[in-house]
Amino acid sequence: MPNEPSAGTARPGDGAPVVRVEGVVRRYGRTLALDGVSLTIGAGEMFALLGPNGAGKTTLISILCTLLAPDGGTATICGHDVTRSPRKARETLGVVFQEPSLDGKLTVEENLDFHGRMYRMPRAQRRARIAEMLELVELSDMRGRIVRSLSPGMKRRLEIARALIHDSRVLILDEPTVGLDPQSRDRIWAYLAEARIRRGMTIIVTTHYIEEVEGCDRICIIDRGKVLALDTPDALRAAHGREVLRVHATDAAAAARLRAVLPQAIEGAAGEIRVVGAERSLMMRLLDAHGADIRDLSVERPTLNSVFLSLTGRDLRDGQKPAPRRAA
Ligand SMILES: Nc1ncnc2c1ncn2[C@@H]1O[C@H](COP(=O)(O)OP(=O)(O)OP(=O)(O)O)[C@@H](O)[C@H]1O
Numbered sequence: 001m002p003n004e005p006s007a008g009t010a011r012p013g014d015g016a017p018v019v020r021v022e023g024v025v026r027r028y029g030r031t032l033a034l035d036g037v038s039l040t041i042g043a044g045e046m047f048a049l050l051g052p053n054g055a056g057k058t059t060l061i062s063i064l065c066t067l068l069a070p071d072g073g074t075a076t077i078c079g080h081d082v083t084r085s086p087r088k089a090r091e092t093l094g095v096v097f098q099e100p101s102l103d104g105k106l107t108v109e110e111n112l113d114f115h116g117r118m119y120r121m122p123r124a125q126r127r128a129r130i131a132e133m134l135e136l137v138e139l140s141d142m143r144g145r146i147v148r149s150l151s152p153g154m155k156r157r158l159e160i161a162r163a164l165i166h167d168s169r170v171l172i173l174d175e176p177t178v179g180l181d182p183q184s185r186d187r188i189w190a191y192l193a194e195a196r197i198r199r200g201m202t203i204i205v206t207t208h209y210i211e212e213v214e215g216c217d218r219i220c221i222i223d224r225g226k227v228l229a230l231d232t233p234d235a236l237r238a239a240h241g242r243e244v245l246r247v248h249a250t251d252a253a254a255a256a257r258l259r260a261v262l263p264q265a266i267e268g269a270a271g272e273i274r275v276v277g278a279e280r281s282l283m284m285r286l287l288d289a290h291g292a293d294i295r296d297l298s299v300e301r302p303t304l305n306s307v308f309l310s311l312t313g314r315d316l317r318d319g320q321k322p323a324p325r326r327a328a
C-alpha cells in the first residue's frame with residue numbers, strides 16, 4: 001500500500017488537500033502509462049514526483065494540467081475536476097513544461113504581458129506582477145531583451161516567472177532543471193523556495209535528479225505507472241533505505257566468479273554488481289576471498305537512491321537516456 005503518512009503526527013501535506021488524484025489510469029495504445037495512481041497534495045507543500053524516464057511523470061502532470069484526459073479515475077485541483085471543469089482548474093495553475101514554450105521573437109516583458117492578457121488580468125495588475133516576478137527570477141535588467149537571445153537558464157527562469165504572473169495557487173514544473181548547469185539548477189530551486197514563501201504556493205516538481213528532491217516536503221516515487229512510496233525524505237530513508245554494496249570486477253571472468261558467490265546480486269549499469277542491504281562483513285569476506293577479482297568496491301549508506309533501488313531493483317540513473325554518441 002503506497003504509504004501516506006501515518007495518522008497522529010503533523011506532517012507536510014496534512015493541510016487541506018489542494019490536489020487529489022484518485023485511481024487515475026492512462027493508456028497509450030497498449031502502454032499502461034498510469035496504473036491506478038492515487039495521491040493527495042496539501043496546501044503549501046513542495047512535492048516531488050521522482051522516477052526514471054518513462055515512469056509516467058509527464059503523463060500525470062499532463063492530466064493535472066488538463067492537457068490529457070484520464071482513461072479512469074479522477075483528479076481535482078483546488079476542488080475543480082480537471083475533466084469536468086478544466087478551465088477553472090487551469091486558472092489555479094501555473095505550469096512550466098519540459099519543452100520551452102516561450103515566443104522567441106518577443107521580448108521578455110512581452111512574453112509575460114501576453115500571458116497576463118490571456119488570463120484577463122487588468123493592465124495595472126499585469127505591470128505590477130511582471131515587475132515583481134522579474135525581480136524574483138533576477139531578470140529585471142533583461143525585460144527588453146528578445147527572448148531567443150537569452151541563455152537556457154534565463155529562459156527557464158522566465159518560464160517560471162510567466163507561470164507566476166496570474167493568480168496561480170499551484171505551480172507545476174516538469175523537469176525544470178533538466179539540461180541546466182549546476183549553478184542554474186541551484187538558482188531555480190532557490191526561486192521556487194522563494195515563490196512558495198511569498199505566495200504560499202503548492203509546488204509540484206517532476207525530476208529524475210535524486211539529489212534535488214532532498215529539500216522537498218514529500219517525495220512520491222513512481223515507476224512503471226505506479227506509486228511505489230510517498231513520504232518525507234527522512235521517512236523514506238528510514239523505511240526503505242538500505243546499504244548498497246557496489247562492485248566492479250577486473251574483467252568478465254572475474255565478474256562471473258563474483259556473481260557465483262553473490263546469488264542475491266543485481267546487475268547494474270556498466271557491469272556493476274550490486275547487493276542491496278549488504279552487511280559490512282560481506283564486503284570484508286569478498287575482499288579476503290576475491291580481492292584479485294575486484295577492481296572497485298564501495299558501500300553506499302542509505303540514500304534516496306538506495307531507497308529507489310530497494311523499491312524497484314533499479315538505480316534511478318540506470319533509467320536515464322544514454323548520452324549522445326560522439327562521432328568517430
Ligand atoms: N504520446 C505517447 N504515445 C505513446 N506512448 C507514450 C506517449 N507518451 C508517453 N508514452 C509512454 O508512456 C509511458 C510514460 O511516459 P511519461 O512520458 O509519462 O514518463 P516520464 O516519467 O515523464 O518520463 P520522462 O522523464 O522521459 O519524461 C512511457 O512508457 C512512454 O513511452
